[in-house]
Amino acid sequence: MKKFLTFLLAVMLVLTCFALTACDEKEENTETGTESEKQAVSLELSGSLIENGNVLKDSAFPDDVTLKIVYSDDTKGESVTVTAEMVSGFDTATEGRKTATVSYNELQASVPYRVYSDEVQLKFYDGLGTKENPYQITTAQELQNVSEALSASYILNNDIDLTDKVWAPIGNNIDDNSAFSGDFNGNGHTVSNLSVTTINVAEWDGYKNTYNYAGMFGVVTGKVYDLTLEDCTVLVTDEENEDRGDVYAGVLAGANFGTITDVTVLNSSVSANAWLIASAGGLVGSNVGTVTACAADGATVTAVSEGWTANAGGLIGASGDRLYWNVTATVSGSKAENCTVLAKVTGAATTDDIDYPSPSTYFGRAYSGGLGGLKAMTNLSENTVNNNTYNAESYASGNFILFTGEQWGY
Secondary structure (H helix, E strand, C coil): CHHHHHHHHHHHHHHHHHHHHHHHHHHHHHHHHHHHHCCEEEEEEECHHHHHCEEECCCCCCCCCEEEEEECCCCECCCEECCHHHEECCCCCCCEEEEEEEEECCEEEEEEEEEECCHHHHHCCECCCCCCCCEEECCHHHHHHHHHCCCCEEEECCCEECCCCCCCCECCCCCCCCCECCEEEEEEEEEECCEECCCEEEECCCCCCEEEEECCEEEECCEEEEEEEECCEEEEECCCCCCCEEEEEECCEEEECCEEEEEEEECCEEEEEECCEEEEECCEEEECCEEECCEEECCEEEEEECCCEEEEECCEEEECECCCCCECEEEECCEEECCEEEEEECCCCCCCCCCCCCHHHCCCEEEEECCEEEECCEEEECCEEECCEEEEEECCCCCCCEEEECCECC
């Protein structure tokens, strides 16, 4: 019996040892399993290229880019300097937005970057400003930056809302140096809630007055097309040039010497106040170029002159010019509907104040029409009007003072 008990005790000791060993192995296996579940899942990159993304043309990959391995438990490894051998798809031979790839072991990370050769390029989403590769506009600030390169080509990539933005008209004179002489493709998009309350002043040495232009553009000598302007306000007065200034105002432009095609203005208002000539239109204040297939719907237009002539139209304030530029303009396939138009002259200037040719023949005149106020040397074809209200008022009385008409005042 004693031998049996001794044998049984020995067996129990052996079994206990086996159990303890199995436990230890299980714990060790568990720890090993935990370690094996921690896997490298991605790369975290840092450095100037990652933060800025802009690379000068023909430059090499920056030498300050580093990476860390990110593991499945969100822990990170030591920093590793990225070398050229780790990078593919990095090309700075041509400008534009591109993507490179950084590889480390079996992991990869994409690096978006942009190659530029001119600082102006960085003021726009992309593009070179050429007709083949126009600057791309995606934000309100990029739209305002058109003033930085007036002769370049542009395309609008999306609708732009200018609510609460202080807007400075693009271009402010009639020559190619300070007017917009480039190519602006609206690409079927809409610019809304434009608000213009300041004017760009340009002097012309031929006479002593100043010329003030207000709108999304001040003066256009290039091309603008395929664009809608909605819920916009242009409210300007020439307070700084009393006894001198003219004001030309329109939602799209103060004056057009170029080509405007397929531009529509919706539910907007324009008001121009000047001492001499006030010219306001839903689209442009003055057209000495070509307007084709444009429209104004629901525009409220007011032109007030304190001393000489007021021109107001649902689409165009005045078109053509035989007095200053001797240029024939064109308005075709365009329309104005549901517009309210007023041209008003509140007081008289004197010949001592004005250095214009034959000033007495224009004192007190107000021109108002559904499509436009005054036309001179303008080719017209296939234009239509519908449901417009137009009126002209003047301090003066008699013949050849007030001019109103369903399409044109005169």
